[in-house]
Amino acid sequence: xxxxxxxxxxxxxxxxxxxxxxxxxxxxxxxxxxxxxxxxxxxxxxxxxxxxxxxxxxxxxxxxxxxxxxxxxxxxxxxxxxxxxxxxxxxxxxxxxxxxxxxxxxxxxxxxxxxxxxxxxxxxxxxxxxxxxxxxxxxxxxxxxxxxxxxxxxxxxxxxxxxxxxxxxxxxxxxxxxxxxxxxxxxxx
Amino acid sequence: xxxxxxxxxxxxxxxxxxxxxxxxxxxxxxxxxxxxxxxxxxxxxxxxxxxxxxxxxxxxxxxxxxxxxxxxxxxxxxxxxxxxxxxxxxxxxxxxxxxxxxxxxxxxxxxxxxxxxxxxxxxxxxxxxxxxxxxxxxxxxxxxxxxxxxxxxxxxxxxxxxxxxxxxxxxxxxxxxxxxxxxxxxxxxxxxxxxxxxxxxxxxxxxxxxxxxxxxxxxxxxxxxxxxxxxxxxxxxxxxxxxxxxxxxxxxxxxxxxxxxxxxxxxxxxxxxxxxxxxxxxxxxxxxxxxxxxxxxxxxxxxxxxxxxxxxxxxxxxxxxxxxxxxxxxxxxxxxxxxxxxxxxxxxxxxxxxxxxxxxxxxxxxxxxxxxxxxxxxxxxxxxxxxxxxxxxxxxxxxxxxxxxxxxxxxxxxxxxxxxxxxxxxxxxxxxxxxxxxxxxxxxxxxxxxxxxxxxxxxxxxxx
Numbered sequence: 001x002x003x004x005x006x007x008x009x010x011x012x013x014x015x016x017x018x019x020x021x022x023x024x025x026x027x028x029x030x031x032x033x034x035x036x037x038x039x040x041x042x043x044x045x046x047x048x049x050x051x052x053x054x055x056x057x058x059x060x061x062x063x064x065x066x067x068x069x070x071x072x073x074x075x076x077x078x079x080x081x082x083x084x085x086x087x088x089x090x091x092x093x094x095x096x097x098x099x100x101x102x103x104x105x106x107x108x109x110x111x112x113x114x115x116x117x118x119x120x121x122x123x124x125x126x127x128x129x130x131x132x133x134x135x136x137x138x139x140x141x142x143x144x145x146x147x148x149x150x151x152x153x154x155x156x157x158x159x160x161x162x163x164x165x166x167x168x169x170x171x172x173x174x175x176x177x178x179x180x181x182x183x184x185x186x187x188x189x
Numbered sequence: 190x191x192x193x194x195x196x197x198x199x200x201x202x203x204x205x206x207x208x209x210x211x212x213x214x215x216x217x218x219x220x221x222x223x224x225x226x227x228x229x230x231x232x233x234x235x236x237x238x239x240x241x242x243x244x245x246x247x248x249x250x251x252x253x254x255x256x257x258x259x260x261x262x263x264x265x266x267x268x269x270x271x272x273x274x275x276x277x278x279x280x281x282x283x284x285x286x287x288x289x290x291x292x293x294x295x296x297x298x299x300x301x302x303x304x305x306x307x308x309x310x311x312x313x314x315x316x317x318x319x320x321x322x323x324x325x326x327x328x329x330x331x332x333x334x335x336x337x338x339x340x341x342x343x344x345x346x347x348x349x350x351x352x353x354x355x356x357x358x359x360x361x362x363x364x365x366x367x368x369x370x371x372x373x374x375x376x377x378x379x380x381x382x383x384x385x386x387x388x389x390x391x392x393x394x395x396x397x398x399x400x401x402x403x404x405x406x407x408x409x410x411x412x413x414x415x416x417x418x419x420x421x422x423x424x425x426x427x428x429x430x431x432x433x434x435x436x437x438x439x440x441x442x443x444x445x446x447x448x449x450x451x452x453x454x455x456x457x458x459x460x461x462x463x464x465x466x467x468x469x470x471x472x473x474x475x476x477x478x479x480x481x482x483x484x485x486x487x488x489x490x491x492x493x494x495x496x497x498x499x500x501x502x503x504x505x506x507x508x509x510x511x512x513x514x515x516x517x518x519x520x521x522x523x524x525x526x527x528x529x530x531x532x533x534x535x536x537x538x539x540x541x542x543x544x545x546x547x548x549x550x551x552x553x554x555x556x557x558x559x560x561x562x563x564x565x566x567x568x569x570x571x572x573x574x575x576x577x578x579x580x581x582x583x584x585x586x587x588x589x590x591x592x593x594x595x596x597x598x599x600x601x602x603x604x605x606x607x608x609x610x611x612x613x614x615x616x617x618x619x620x621x622x623x624x625x626x627x628x629x630x631x632x633x634x635x636x637x638x639x640x641x642x643x644x645x646x647x648x649x650x651x652x653x
Contacts, residue, residue, distance in 0.1 A: 072593025
């Protein structure tokens with residue numbers, strides 16, 4: 001990252017380069033910020049979606065263009081968010097996991113992971129967004145994605161593994177750009 | 190003030206049917222009883238008698254109905270009674286008084302407007318009669334009684350007291366059923382001439398097991414004996430005993446045979462039934478029953494088949510199917526089972542035959558467009574099997590659906606109708622007399638099965 005084509009930075013470390021020639025590193029600063037926000041949004045919204053569910057909304061049936069007198073309704077599914085909709089591991093995957101011999105040996109692990117996953121995504125996503133222990137938060141998010149990757153390998157969801165692999169590359173890039181981090185609550189760690 | 194009770198009898202009913210004067214209206218819209226002395230804004234004071242499983246189902250439906258105050262609870266089992274008291278306290282922040290004995294309840298509680306009875310069948314009639322005589326309006330679960338004489342006593346008590354008595358044939362208030370009868374069968378006549386009816390309630394062995402109980406919760410033998418139970422097992426499983434219940438044909442079949450009669454606007458002329466204890470050999474009542482009913486309707490003869498099987502869930506659970514020359518309606522409280530089919534329009538076979546009263550519509554597109562029907566996704570047509578040739582095979586019928594759902598617990602509309610009638614805002618959809626007319630043939634299913642003989646109904650069989 002210190003090989004920016006700007007002349008003044010050719011022989012100086014990045015942080016000093018920033019101080020001496022901030023305009024030359026504006027691209028890194030923007031890049032670090034965008035990557036941070038992307039990873040944060042990805043984690044936060046994924047966490048929020050774990051609290052989503054479908055609720056039927058009753059609409060009266062029209063007969064001959066008028067609301068029917070019988071009280072017949074059609075239920076239109078409406079998406080909503082609520083604590084009681086929480087599902088850490090999607091039901092379809094949960095079934096597959098429970099059938100895996102390894103998980104059968106660790107029956108306690110899946111319910112625990114199911115409980116922790118959503119709040120963990122939300123907490124890490126918010127920490128990264130606000131710049132709160134950015135590097136440590138990115139590192140923990142990476143570990144979380146590794147755990148998801150392991151689960152998907154277990155149930156042979158290869159496309160999901162590849163998808164998470166891309167996320168891991170983005171996390172590593174964000175860690176490499178962390179020195180250009182701006183707009184942070186806590187720069188430490 | 191209440192309107193005088195119904196004085197309709199079976200002869201009148203049949204005469205109206207024969208004259209085509211709308212027996213369907215008679216069975217379908219009793220419109221005879223309404224209580225008008227309760228103002229719409231008044232809180233109705235309700236007592237719950239019987240808080241076993243069905244009592245809880247009714248309570249769960251009533252908790253959604255505004256304007257009710259649950260004043261008292263009665264159940265001989267303290268487990269049920271205390272549970273009901275706790276549920277009511279949670280709902281209305283007021284603790285109702287609990288009673289083990291209905292006589293004590295009626296003697297003590299003042300200001301009651303209505304009683305909801307969900308006791309075992311053999312107690313329905315004594316409890317209903319007591320409450321009507323005490324000047325209360327009654328909602329009583331079906332079957333009216335375990336005996337036809339018990340049911341007769343309920344009708345007479347209703348007529349004598351002038352109070353309301355609704356019987357829990359809840360499909361009568363279900364908007365899906367009411368719409369189907371009013372708009373599809375009678376209004377648009379989509380079935381054409383209904384020639385056959387078929388209904389069933391198939392329940393798996395697992396769902397038909399004896400109901401177990403914790404020995405520590407057993408009711409004292411003297412209390413059980415006082416209320417007609419031999420022991421705790423009989424108390425929990427009264428549906429399997431001949432002196433206490435009508436068995437599966439009454440528990441499950443009564444709902445659906447009532448729909449046969451209501452939709453056809455007629456009562457059967459005869460029944461021929463068979464039944465047996467093929468699996469639950471220790472039970473007094475049959476574990477499966479099959480019955481054939483013959484009807485003369487204003488449209489013509491109809492044959493109806495009904496089966497209740499407690500040993501298998503195969504065959505799609507529970508439904509009633511009305512098969513006509515132009516279409517078939519398969520309806521169930523379970524909306525996922527409900528289906529409607531239109532016969533593929535036949536080419537006229539006999540040019541010399543008189544034209545039908547009403548031209549047969551080539552399609553039901555107009556009904557779909559105006560909202561009376563939904564269209565069902567077409568099923569793939571199976572390829573004919575090699576070597577099998579049937580030149581007379583019918584084209585597969587076109588599939589449709591009912592246009593809407595019931596968005597409440599299935600018992601709620603019927604209870605709403607009852608309480609609205611108590612307030613004088615509605616008419617009962619299934620008062621005791623109309624329920625009796627529809628239930629009377631059901632009392633003769635078990636005797637036919639036991640004697641292996643058909644029973645041709647006379648006034649003696651079916652009149653109050």
